[in-house]
Amino acid sequence: MFKSLRVGFTGLVIMATLAACGSTGTTTTSTNPTSSTSGSSATMPAATMVATAMPAATDATMSATMMAPTTAATMSATMMATATDATMSATAMGSTAMTGGAMSGKLTVAGSSALLPMMQEAAKEFQAKNSGAQITVTAGGSGAGRTQVCSGQIDIGDSDVKLSSDERSKLNCADAVETPVAIQAFAPVANKKGPGSVNNLTKDQLVKIFNGTSKNWKEVGGDDQAIVLVNRAKGSGTRSNMAKFLFAGDDKQFATGASEEDNSETVRQTVSQTPGAISYLGFAYLTNPDIIALQVDGVKADKADIQSGAWKIGGPGYAITKGKGSELAQAFIQFVTSSDFQNSDAFGKLGFVPVQK
Template identity: 45%
Template sequence: MKKKFFGILTFLLLAGIVLAACGNNSSNGNGNNNASENGGEEKQEKVTGSITAVGSTAMQPLVEEAASQFQAENPGATINVQGGGSGTGLSQVNEGVVDIGNSDVFAEEKEGIDANKLVDHKIAVVGMGPIVNKEAGVDNLTKAQLIDIFTGKIKNWKEVGGKDVDIVVINRAEGSGTRATFEKFGLDGAEPVKAQEQDSSGTVVKIVSETPGAISYVAFSYFNDSVVPLKIDGVEPTQENVETNDWKIWAYQHMYTNGEPKGLTKAFIDYMLSDEIQSNLIPELGYIPVTGMKVERDAQGNVTNK
């Protein structure tokens, strides 16, 4: 009887040990999984390194602010943002000198650029429009009048209902994507008169604001109270009118890479396309999310409804 009793007791003790061991193993397994899951969240490693993005000054305010936010979230990353114009951005990324070439125009539109080896990342849309000095006394022009002003046929604002002030044309420099877009869609391809040229959109706004009779053109993001944005044929330069192509002077904001992006370059472009930038920063700075467009435009300028 005693043997039987001790046998049963021994069995129960062994069973208890086995169950306890299983319980501990199961607990450890869940704990490791949770740690792994938590670790996965924490292990979204911050990217590090340094890259350079060069080109469009129309894009520059957007890329600079996005870079600042990205670097705050990734302290080990450095995003160098420079202007110089779309032509500079395309040529330098084409040559492999920089990581990202910012451009207001398609690579196919620029001579000397091998568009086949570049990858296009459409980040946003930018509207562009003519601006004038407040002394001009106008806020609306017909397209024909706009063309005649930039080609030198109209020389005084009184000829288009403004004040008796001589017109001073300010152009962007050759290679500027803003200039190419304005000439193509604002001037219907007409060659503007030889005039003062500026590399920076910010400088253009300053000169127009300080020069009586001055006229030029910049991205909507550069519009401010120091100058007067012009309507064309009664159509206002607004985001809503760009989205429907009622306002035709607009362009995609491209980030080109030489081949598929990797590492920090890919991380930054992905960030530019994230909801954080597309839904917040882009409209906040006066740009237009690509997703808001009701039309599409190709490199030849053909527009189709989405």
């Protein structure tokens, strides 16, 4: 009887183990500056959870335990019920599961290119702690982030500004949850050819440049070089922050520029390659040696001036979910806003200021 029981129980364990071997996979880290998908992903199926929770008993253990046939039947029924419960639970959670206390599943994050470097870094660190999580981070602009999260195309929409009341209504997004994830700032930037020795502009000078009144750098003390406006596309949170500073929020006062770009990296490249060009970027992009970050009214564009309140262009950046979001989305946002991440060297080097000092 003991031999028969050992064979029966071992068979159950083997069946559970074989069923568990059907889902493994890996992901790669993208080199695209507007996309980041890193870490490994292996969502644990229900059978794996059962097999892991109940390791196979050894022959010695089984031999030492006096078990009636009815007990073996009870064990078999219990294991089947447990597997069914685990399957139902995994199905209900969608692409999110708990594996040994760590998070697993897939998460899509898109929107603000100003927040992109920070969210990419957060995704990399979160996946290192949760190997079963696969987080894809892309840009596209704050407007796209707000629209796509409200329509259910993505899990988290990054934005440099909050949803307007009109957007909440039109996008059917009254239940949106907007979590501040960083204090960010924006600065005017220029190609090295044009400003000449000028590294500081007044707010009035910037207003005249961006509304098209000033057309040559020599009008503000620079070279005899035509000014080339490079704007962000309408709906961009970076553009909205500049409009708030320059034009009290009236986006229509921006002059039509040579181009309107969808993301910060394209702006950086365009400005660095175009003599006379001027635009605006988040602080995470200011360290590039091919562009000049301009002071405004004698205040330097750096983290210390953001913290002191001396720098006037910027505000909170937001992670937006429709409703509370999935368990994985909530866990990721909690990590982004944690003191460990916000006070880390990686976060600080990007020029962001913690949402909570």
